[in-house]
Amino acid sequence: MEDKKGIFYYPLLQDRTLKMYVRLSEKDVEFRPDKHDDPELWEEHGWVPYSAILKAKRLNKEGKMKANFPFHLYDIDIAIRLLKDAIHDKEDWG
Numbered sequence: 001m002e003d004k005k006g007i008f009y010y011p012l013l014q015d016r017t018l019k020m021y022v023r024l025s026e027k028d029v030e031f032r033p034d035k036h037d038d039p040e041l042w043e044e045h046g047w048v049p050y051s052a053i054l055k056a057k058r059l060n061k062e063g064k065m066k067a068n069f070p071f072h073l074y075d076i077d078i079a080i081r082l083l084k085d086a087i088h089d090k091e092d093w094g
Contacts, residue, residue, distance in 0.1 A: 001082075002086070005021055005034065005042075006021045006022070006023055007021065007022050007023065007082050007086055008020055008021045008022065008034075008082075009022070009078050009082060011033075011072070011073040011074075011075065012073070016036075017035055017036035017037050018033065018034075018035045018036075018073075019033070019034045019035075019036075020032070020033050020034075020073060020074070020075075020079075021033070022078075022079040022082055022083060023083075024083050025047075025049065027049070027051075028049040028050050028051050029049070029050045029076060029079050029080065029083065030047040030048060030050070031047070031048050031050065031053070031074050032045055032046065032047045032048065033045055033073065048074070050076055050079075053071065053074050056069055056071070057069075057071055
């Protein structure tokens with residue numbers, strides 16, 4: 001799906017107020033959450049490279065993270081599919 005902010009998916013199917021935006025940078029896929037009823041989230045969060053999410057997962061597995069990170073919201077497979085579809089759509093339209 002896509003809106004004025006970009007390409008997104010709903011990471012929690014039961015919550016349509018939370019969107020996860022995805023984009024492709026030069027080196028990585030990046031994620032940025034937005035919540036309809038929390039407009040400050042977009043401004044405060046910023047874009048997170050997938051490599052940083054993987055690093056956080058590793059630190060969490062090693063017991064080195066104190067915060068509870070919602071890893072399940074950052075789905076690289078969905079992000080890649082959406083980005084590939086967007087590229088394909090642009091190629092079709094020339």
